Amino acid sequence: MRKKFPTSAELLHQLQTHGKLTLRRxxxxxxxxxLPTIAAQLSYFIMQFIDASMVGHLSTTASASIGLISPVTWLFSGLCTALTVGFSVQMAQRFGAQDDKEARNIMKQGLVVATLFSIVLTVITIALAFVLPTWLGGAAEIRPGSTAYLTFFGASILAIQLTSMGSSMIQSSGNMKLPGAVSVIMCLCDVFFNSLLIFPTTTYTFLGMxxxxxxxxxxxxxxxxxxxxAELVGAAIYLWYMLARSPLLKRRSGEHVHFNRSTIVTAFKISAPVAIENAVTNSAQVVSTRIIAPLGTMAIAANSFAVTAESICYEPGFGIGTASTTIVGQSIGAKQRDMAKRFAWISxxxxMAIMSLGGILMFIFAxxxxxxxxxxxxIIEAGSTALRIGAIAEPFFAASIxxxxxxxxxxxxxxxxLFNAGTIxxxxxxxxxxxxPLMGINGYWLACVIQWWICGILFLWRVKSEVWLKKVKWAN
Structure with missing residues (x-):
């Protein structure tokens, strides 16, 4: 009889119980x-691609209005992600130590803190929506669209935060399949809602009807x-699964949330550098948009489309990175130093292999x-040239991600x-x-390539140095 392949749950259990996994395992x-996280990231890319394509067929002005404000939405989304990291890393380590009860308590604390944090971000974002398009140098005809887009984005931050929290917390328990499925559902919902909201009522003819x-x-x-x-649908599914269905995370009778100062302080210690990184990095993106804006509406739109198209190449890298965070965190929780190091290099x-292949395909089909x-x-000519310049750096971009x-x-x-924000x-x-000023948006993309090369080399050096393992005093 053919030998059955072990499941991810079986392999994680072997890791948690101090078993040594072979290289093959x-x-x-x-x-x-x-694979599930790559599927989830790709479905998120498809959602972005659909949005950009639908708006892109409205007008260049409509595309530029989103392109002008996109770095600001990345900034606030990045802050949501940063808060998520602080709690999900602790959960992964608790699962690795087989302390499921404490992992559940960390989850509950994280959801409460996330809700309060999101309310603050919502107020700030909506207030900025009325001044930022002008400050960014957008032409008069694209500012109203930018304001409207950012206002509705601000109103959805709570859903974005809970979706991020739910996905990462479930993944920290080793369940990578549900986030992939939820991402597909969100993608389908995005198409449905966009088709209802973006365009006017339209009559289609199909088979004579x-x-x-x-x-x-x-x-x-x-x-x-x-x-x-669509984000709201995803958040609702994640909350329902975590609190009512997950074998590891669902509520237990007699278990109530206990706010632990140490957990929250640790979460902010972990999240703070990530938040600062996202803030500094995406602030640089905002400044870059300000640099590109004088080149005109067409340049803003072409750059925005090139960024959207490139994400098909780097989204798999973020998917692998998510899995890597989970496995390394659980290895450390299980006090498996050598396994943590091995999983970092394998990831x-x-x-690098997948994003290199993606870069080649991106260059050909730009x-x-x-x-x-x-x-x-x-726009096709300008955007595809920029995309081909960016393709050169994909292996090093993968190393940094x-x-x-x-x-x-x-x-x-x-x-x-420090590496990500500093090099930007x-x-x-x-x-x-x-x-x-010399090369148009191609100059911006060449600057990105040089930064990605250097940043990737720095991360390869950091992993090789093993300083990140030496800091974990209880890992030995």
């Missing part, structure tokens, strides 16, 4: 945990609201990828933040200021 575990599809004709605002509603190698997003020949995620599993977030401000922004 280690590779299998990384693969089993990575006329079908009237209702539409609110909200344009750019409809794209933001549609995505927010990095896998990420015009077709941009063409799906916009029918404008000038996965390397950063791996050492975060050990709680080493400070070095990660010290290398990318100054180079963009110099190169954009």
């Amino acid at each position: 280690s590779l299998l575990l990384v693969g089993l945990l990575s 006329s079908i009237e599809w209702p539409g609110a004709n909200m344009g750019v605002a409809g794209a933001s609201l549609g995505t927010g509603l 990095i190698a896998l990420g 015009p077709q990828m941009i063409g799906i997003l916009s029918p404008d020949p000038k 996965v390397g950063s995620a791996a050492i975060r599993g050990a709680g080493d977030t400070l070095a990660s933040s 401000w010290i290398i990318r922004v100054p180079l963009a200021i110099i190169l954009c």
Whole structure:
């Protein structure tokens, strides 16, 4: 009889009980945990791609209004992700130590803190929506769309935060399949809501029958609201599963949330460098948009489409990185130092291989990828050239994405933040200021390539140095 392959749960249990996994089993575990998260990240990319494509077929002005404000939405989304890391890393380590009860308590504390944090971010975002488009240098015709998009985004931050929390907390328990499934559901919901909200009521003819599809004709605002509603669906599913269905996370009779000062302080110690990194990194993206804005509406739209198209290449890297954070965190919780080191390198190698292949495909099919997003020949030409420049750096970009995620599993977030944020401000922004007036958006993308190369090399050095393991005093 053919030998049955072990499941990810069986392999994680072997790791948690201090078993030594062979290289073959280690590779299998990384693969089993990575595939669902890669699927989840790709479905998130598809959601972004759908939004950009739908708006892109409205007008160049509509596309530019989103492109102008996108770095600001990344900034606030990044802060939500940072808070998530502080609690999910602790949960992964508790699961690795087979302390499920404490992991559940950390989950409950995280959900309460996340809700309060999201309310504060919502107020700030909506207030900024009315001033930022002007400060960013957007032309008068694109500012109203930018304001509307950012306002609806701000209203959906709680859903975004709970979706991020739910996905990461469930993954920290070793369940990678549900987040993948939920991402697909959110993608389908995004298409449905966008089709209702972006366009006016339209009559379609199919097999001789006329079908009237209702539409609110909200344009750019409809794209933001549609995505927010899709996030709300995802948040609801995650909360239901965590609190009512998950074998490891669901509520137990007699277990109530106990706010532990040590847990919350540790969460903020882990999250703070990540939050600072995201704030500094995405602030640099905002400044970069300010650098690109004088190049005109077409340049803003082309750059935005190139960023969206490139995400098909790096989303798998983030998926592998998520799996790496979970496995490294559980290895440390199980006091398996050698396993933590092995899983970090396997994850990095896998990420570099997949993103290198993605970079090759992106280079070849760049015009077709941009063409799906916009029918404008000038945007296709400018966007595809920028995309091909970016493709050169994908292996090093992968090293920075996965390397950063791996050492975060050990709680080493400070070095990660310094490398990512530091190289953007010290290398990318100054180079963009110099190169954009000379080369247009191609100058910005060349600055990105140089920054990704250097950042990737720094992370490879950091992982090799093993400083991130030495900081975990109880790992030996």
